[in-house]
Ligand code: PBG
């Protein structure tokens with residue numbers, strides 16, 4: 278026999294020597310849900326281990342996170358006043374703007390703050406844009422999103438992350454924030470985001486479910502792989518600094534194909550449903566949580582993601598699973 282691949286699997290040392298994929302703590306981004314009020318740390322039922330934090334408690338959590346190496350956070354605002362035109366999303370004193378100001382004041386460049394830019398938690402109807410004649414209007418939505426991104430940049434966000442899937446929003450955000458002097462604020466685009474049932478727990482957490490209809494007229498059809506690549510490359514052309522595929526686990530093929538077709542950094546979002554499924558199975562003793570989580574993380578990296586946004590990041594770093 279000329280080939281005995283098992284030779285290089287014989288001991289841990291040789292397995293580690295030939296391992297093709299490495300993970301580092303620098304790859305992880307941890308998402309936080311921020312709400313109004315004071316001294317609030319309310320567990321999110323659908324997502325064991327995740328919380329709604331008021332800004333004061335968020336600051337404390339982030340401080341703890343920094344000690345274990347979580348130095349990149351993605352901020353979602355929850356519980357803001359909902360209107361038809363999502364006006365509270367671009368309020369200079371929105372919960373997100375306040376959170377960003379506090380975090381950047383306290384931690385400066387020790388912490389990298391990314392904000393989610395989307396209006397579904399700020400609209401009465403729960404859609405990710407401006408709804409008129411029962412249709413989410415693209416260009417009107419893009420205007421609102423660009424203003425929201427500008428507010429975040431003004432509050433001090435290092436990076437804004439549009440998650441709405443309107444056409445042309447990356448370019449519009451780039452132009453508006455540049456015009457206002459924020460040419461160093463980066464954009465991580467949710468560039469290929471599928472209309473997915475995996476967002477279920479998040480929508481409970483963010484109170485952002487559409488009150489009627491679904492998101493299929495703006496988020497992508499999961500039957501399409503060619504279009505998935507085109508969506509991300511369009512955002513590259515519009516000036517995105519980082520491209521993101523979301524969800525992650527069922528879309529490793531999309532991550533891999535994007536890897537072969539762009540030179541930009543690639544992120545994947547290991548979303549709420551993926552997280553909650555693992556937590557639920559682990560709690561029932563059906564799987565070993567640490568092993569399952571790390572297998573998933575290596576799969577993301579192997580597929581080509583250099584940045585992993587995941588609710589598991591806290592467990593991974595706190596419990597030294599890396
Ligand atoms: C808002 C947004 C969603 C997620 C991130 N930003 C939900 C959605 O599009 O319905 C999903 C995150 C997760 O499920 O963990 N547009």
Ligand code: ZN
Nearest residue numbers: 395396397405
């Ligand atoms: Zn949205």
